[in-house]
Amino acid sequence: MSEEEQPSPTDLAKLVSDSVEDLLHDAGVVPNLEPMTPREAVNEYFKVRDLKPKTKNKHESSLGFFVDWGENVAGISEMNFLSGSDLKDYRVWRREESSEQVDELSPKTEETEQKIVRKFIKVCGTFDAVRPGLHEHVLIPDLDDEDEVRNTVLDSETVKQILEHLRKYEYATREHVIWELFASAGPRLGGIRSLDVDDYERGDSGPYLKLRHRPDTETTLKNGKDGERNVFISESLAEVLDDYIKDQREDSEDKFGREPLLSSKQGRLAESTIRNYVYAWTRPCVLGRGCPYGKDPDECKAAQRNNWASQCPGSLSPHPIRKGYITQELNSGVLMEHLSDRCDVSEKILEKHYDKRTEAEKMATRKEAMQALTRLEPGYGEK
Template sequence: MSEDLEPLPPAEAVNLYLSHREPELSEKSLENQRYRLNSFISFCQEENIENLNALTGRDLHRYRVWRRNGEGDGYGDDGVSKTTLRSNLATLRVFLEFAAGIDAVEQGMRERVLLPEIDPEEEAKDEKLSEDRAKAILEHVEQFQYASRDHVILALLWHTGIRLGSLRAFDVSDFDPDAPCLELRHRPESGTPLKNGKAAHRTIAVGEHYAEVLQDYVAHNRHEVTDDYGREPLITSEQGRLTETPIRRTVYQWTRPCMVADCPHDEDPNDCPYMNRDRASECPSSRSPHGIRRGAITKHLRDGTPEEIVTDRCNVSSDVLDQHYDQRTEREKMELRREFLQDA
């Protein structure tokens, strides 16, 4: 350990780092950084590392293995994907560079964090919600919670393939029941920016059935509230526009297989810890909002929807579509091309 280092507990160092990054990061990015570094704090607590000055390359190797095995995240024996592991370690490297700059760790500690190599095809095969599961979930919610907020959240995410941030950006006035369609607009000045800014402006067609669901939701189950900017949000809580966290919680809750079918992990729902809403995301088979988006886009493509229509509707470039969303096999693509040429 260098004599030039100044003692600093890991948790305090992480707080200093996040405060340093706060002005330059979006709220979502800062939340992601905090989440990833919380795992490192947990590791330090388990290993009794109370002072970052004592951190060694061997500790970092142990953390890499610890995190790869899913420790600190509730994954247990299933571990985490290479993509998740890489993002965690990449964030740790930036943090350690900051820590070296404030004399908390030795210079060069950043380079001792080895990032896993990821094959582009493997990286693209992240989890998605399958069409069969989506259909079962929507049929169940439609039967037992018709036109509820949960029903609208799940139906719109699947039907449109939009991002979570786009879903919460809708106002009541953005819904035209006569068309029927939804207008999506970038409004950063009033709290609802879109990922791709004004380039994400578009009008999204809504099927007649889901238009009826939306009308019934607005008429009977939407809270009559405005947000902090005087706008009337479409997806609401009693306090105003629904934030991202409860939307994620809703998705994780409903995508647990045991909500509509048998548990594939042989767990008893009465005893399973993941039946707690706050732990639904830890279920190995639950899916994130992005998993719904990936599944919805894949369904559009498998149904033969032209790629240019999918890229416009879902606001995704062709390159990103091919690498991260298109999970069709080469044979599926060939069969669709054959059908297109036969119909031409």
């Protein structure tokens, strides 16, 4: 699957009735709106809202994340360029990448955050900072009464099918490398985007990746310096990286003179592009599994273009791959303390969000691990 080109005039004519907003956004065309940065829009929002102190504090905290995303992640210079796709990207970023306290927002917290953002965008429409009706693109999750922990995980069989296809038909392409990194090491999106070519090494003890926090050159890890670590990788993944760097990688530097591992002609690959590669390959129709939502792929806009893949209800962001990787490793008996270091996540969060084993399954895993150790060394009182 090659990188998507701009749509032809014929494609635009065919799809315009369903995607006017995104098409205008892609073309850089906006209605006659007031130019306003995200920060200016938030300030204006509080001028026109009469909020009680407690509510205002909550809104300030929530919209502070929106400003951070707009300025430092998405590069939104003016609110009038904001699209529905951007708002979905923000929702995913806020849920999966923004917080240093948790690995992922709970559904209840996400619901609260989305309601605030939806109100903010609606009010922005009253002073012509955004397109009319844009707030309708801010989706509010439906929750069960006890919906505290998100359980979306990309199952191992689907990942296997995707990787088999990429290894056969898209070997050592950028998409292939991205999927191998997510599936083989369980990193966050920001972690793999931060990698430079020099962060991949073949040491005496085997190949590994160096994850480093470099805020001065605009690549950060979620937990800052505390998240820095070396992550060993398999020889098979190392061979893919070797072939990618040799034959497929775009030979470019970012604006700081660094050589990103995941590069484009413009420099370092954008987070939204990495995310789109995951959305694209998790659409159920991509590998011939049909559409569970009853749509004709020839007429479905989410099936026609990769940068609309996120509009497919079945497509997933990178985080469910990370959850699937960690869950699989736990089920295979890998110790929590080892996964905690490898994936930069606390054991407490691992237990709450990832470990779905029953007590009997946990005991069986401990038993197997201890028996394996006693086969290597005499047990207590047996020397």
